[in-house]
Amino acid sequence: MDPVTSTAASAQISSGRTGLVSNFETFLQLLTAQVENQDPLSPLDSNDFTAQLTQMAGVEQQLLTNDLLTSLLAQGEGGLGSAAGYLGQEITASWGATRFEDGAADWNYELGADAHVVTLEVVNGAGNTVWSGPAPQKGAGIHSFSWDGTTNAGGKVAEGGTYTLRVTAKTAGGQDIEAQPLITGRVTGVEMYEGEPYLVVGGSVLPLTSVFALSMAQNDDDAETGSQTQTQTQTQSNAS
Template sequence: MAVSGVAQTTGTEATAGSRTRLAENFDTFLTLLTTQLKNQDPLSPMDSTQFTQQMVQMTGVEQQLLTNDLLTKLVANSNSGISTAVSLIGKEVRAVTDTTAIKGGKAEWLYDLDRDAEEVKVEVIDAKGATVHSSTLSGEALKAGEHKFTWDGKDRSGQALPNGGAYKLRITTKDTAGEAVPTSIYVQGLVAGVEQSDGQTMLTINGARVPWDKVASIYQPEPPAQTGDAGGTETASGSDPEDTPINPAG
């Protein structure tokens, strides 16, 4: 059974909004204070004690918001599934992302067409936003359903790029009416590592870092093929591709 990724919700947006309002109020307060000090009557100067108290109060509120930020990150860490994510190391997962890395001289993506397409164009984009590969697909690659696209890791000049990096797949589709065909892009591979980055759990899949909450399915890798008595190779039939979904809690 496929296991969907866990969505996370925090109060980060509300805290950020509060901090923005505080910053605006604090800047306004300083502007008013400076203006009043510049235009005060030198023979009857204003008492600065009240202004000092207000500045102390504003600073205290700002420090409290920073503390709330730290607490929010701690809560996010505890709810981000880090313990569950660690248990995924060595498991096969599928994640909803268009980014992967070159591994073993190639990079692979899965894409799913909502319906038949008349034209499917794929582009591989590097971390700098440059297109390093583009091609137009044909035949079965235009049919509705799931397909695999494999890039040989070579740029437009035919030069092999080194393993690693971060490469995005961009797919442009059209049907017979010239309308775009809804398309989903995935990467699938073994989880090689787990790390925390700015309060977010990241998985290393095929050499690329993928957010934990992008995981759509978890699979138990199929054991290596066994050799039968007659010297043939036994493989499980009907598995696609060479995986069986599992429930990680089972």
């Protein structure tokens, strides 16, 4: 038995729809010709006419059903279906927007080379910079940054707002260095927006297309077991 793939199913639905459309148009032509050429003294029985209209409505409903099935298959293959495989995985994405929750907003940022000056900006949903300052680290690679919600004006932002990190890096001579904000974490959900799949990672909802690294998430129990094993090994080594 050959497996049924979404591509094959879509092809079958498309082929079936073509046949239904052809039959539907032929049916309309025959029904119209029948009404136009019926004997005025012996018109078509109303029950027969109603039955034919019911059949026509059934064909039309089948066409709509096929269109819906095609749409669902397309969504499953290119949307939720492909994104569902990311659930529970650790990802890294080129994305700078996240929510301010539990008193912090956390990002990573990547520098393409050692920098002389690295400036970080936290921007609110209106596009205004609410905080800016020097980055904690300026070497090439990936670094973490946590913002406690304090603004340059000395205030504190409210919980739940979405903020975006901007990174600017320059050499001692003032030349630009490639830099970008990153979101790293475990995928806990998948959502659809305007037909595109988005992943839920911590306080961020980011497009699937922004992901450039994926790794198998370590189970918390496994991590704890590994830590205990390492501790026991160190204890035994020290006792020896």
